[in-house]
Amino acid sequence: MTLAIETHGLTRRFGDLVAVDHVNLSIPKACVYGFLGPNGSGKSTMIRMLCGLLQPSEGSANVLDTRVPEDSAALLARIGYMTQKFSLYDDLTVWENLDFLYRIYRLPGHDRKRRINEMLKRFWLDDRVNQFAGTLSGGQRQRLALAAASLHEPELMFLDEPTSAVDPESRRQFWEFLFEMVDCGTTILVSTHFMDEAERCHELAILDEGKLVAAGRPDQMKKDLGASVIEVEGEDSRAMRNTLIELDGVLSCAQLGKRLHVLVSPDINDPGQMVRDRLADKGLSAHASRVDASLEDVFVMATMDT
């Protein structure tokens, strides 16, 4: 399998803060690879180092068989980058923005109008050609940003929390665009803090406080979760949580609405029974049963020790 990105001990410090801490990654080509992690976990810093925007403090990275940051200038024409914050020109129209970037990438002049029109159609912006980018809605802006980042048909795209400012419907749409691109052979690296988005990725890396804490295919990660998941439903979920968290063998206890997700150490033989007994001892009536792990459980397990 050919790799799009490979890093060895990639590290970045800002003063005393270690934003990215010795990360080793292998990202295959032609897939959607996700960086999942809370704010400040080092996702953006990782992406910026891989684009050559930030100098690593330590370690090395290979992006599309190019050493970064030493040779990143040569890489710029082959990658696309969609920033977390909208970074196109508010006071230029949709057309003018794409036209500017088309010229900056020095794409063939005779093909300019056709290509921009094609992009506008593909990203449903053909009725917004002369609208200023600053007046677009969140979803439209995001489609424009995606069009801009993929205008020059990059082999690898970096999307830094692309959907954090848009509604769920636009998000769903957005992911369909991403899968279309992957079908055409593009590799997409996307950072997110949404579980449902992470679930859609072909592969996933979970980052926490700058460290890579888990990586793999989402279904495999759920299967390999080192804990049993017990779902508890009852009257007083706060009291149940306080009771269960003190129990030996309980690794974590997260509230999801009226339900509790209790992660229990695999050493316990019948974790469901243990939870039920404990709640009964305390006089709390509840229904507890074993369920399949969700990605959220994977995330909780992965980020627990750090």
Place this chain on the structure above:
Amino acid sequence: MLSLARIAAVSRKEILHLRRDRLTGGMIAGIPIIMTLLFGYAINQDVRHLPAGYVDLANTTASRALITDAHATQVIDIITDAASSSELEAMLRRGEISVGILIPPDFERRRIRNGQPVAQLLVDGSDPIILSTAKGLVQLPVEGRASRPPGQPSDTFSFRPYYNPERRSVVFIVPGLTGVILTLTMVLFTAIAIVREREHGNLELLITTPVLSIELMIGKILPYIVIGYIQVSLILLLGVYLFNVPINGSLIDFYVAVGFFVTSTLTLGLVISTLASSQFQAFQMTFISFLPQLLLSGYMFPFEGMPRAAQWLAEIFPLTHFLRIVRGILLRGAELAEMWAELWPLLVFFLVMMSLSVLRFRKRLD
């Protein structure tokens, strides 16, 4: 590889920004027009009937005739007389009169003897126009004065300008204004140009494109060179048609010199742009850099009167050299080649500032 196409793309985009940004657009024409009108009209060029006073310590027929003659020129109006020279000086200082005539007790002896001025003309030099107007009185003839051999000075008055040892006039002010206005506008426009991209987050996108720092810098300043020429032409047109500023030298030479000056001044804006982290900061830095240039360049105060250290500092500024070029070409009719001593410092300034800004603006976020 440096790409002309990409430079052109950056310039095209910059022009689009300019068309959308009404404030900057308005400033392109507004600043030169308003400042030229203000500076120009603040100086009344056709001065007559200057208020004047006199002290006649001789009080002879000839001395009284001299005062009457001076009044008859209409250049001055004798409105008062004083008892002593110190009283006359006080009136001048207070602004009651602009010109004072001092006739010494030995007027008659001076009148008959050769070579010496017979009286003094005290002039308020704080207004350059008054100064040059009063100068016309220096050779006013005196009745019954001994004739002197040709080639010897025949001044009636010894000329004593007060408060302004350097003799300036409106023709000094308006051409110099081209430099002052360009220094302000050029630096301001470019200083904001890159900071704005950083503030709006556009820079993060730009630096992941293949555009080179130098392409971005050149593309950014090119449209402003054109704008600089528009501004200079506006000021010159107003100067010539409203204030009768003479153009004694070659306009082509002048426009070439403007190119040197505008380009070097723009790079100062670029450097500010790479230093400032917000548009407001860029504004502040522009004005901080503008004030010393305005004060030390020789535009406001005579260069020769400044302390050594200030002179050295002023030699760095493009404005200092441009003012000398402007006065040389437009007023004294000098050729561009003769101004080489003022051109090369502009070139050096351009190269240093351009390198600084390209070095400072690395295509990185850290």
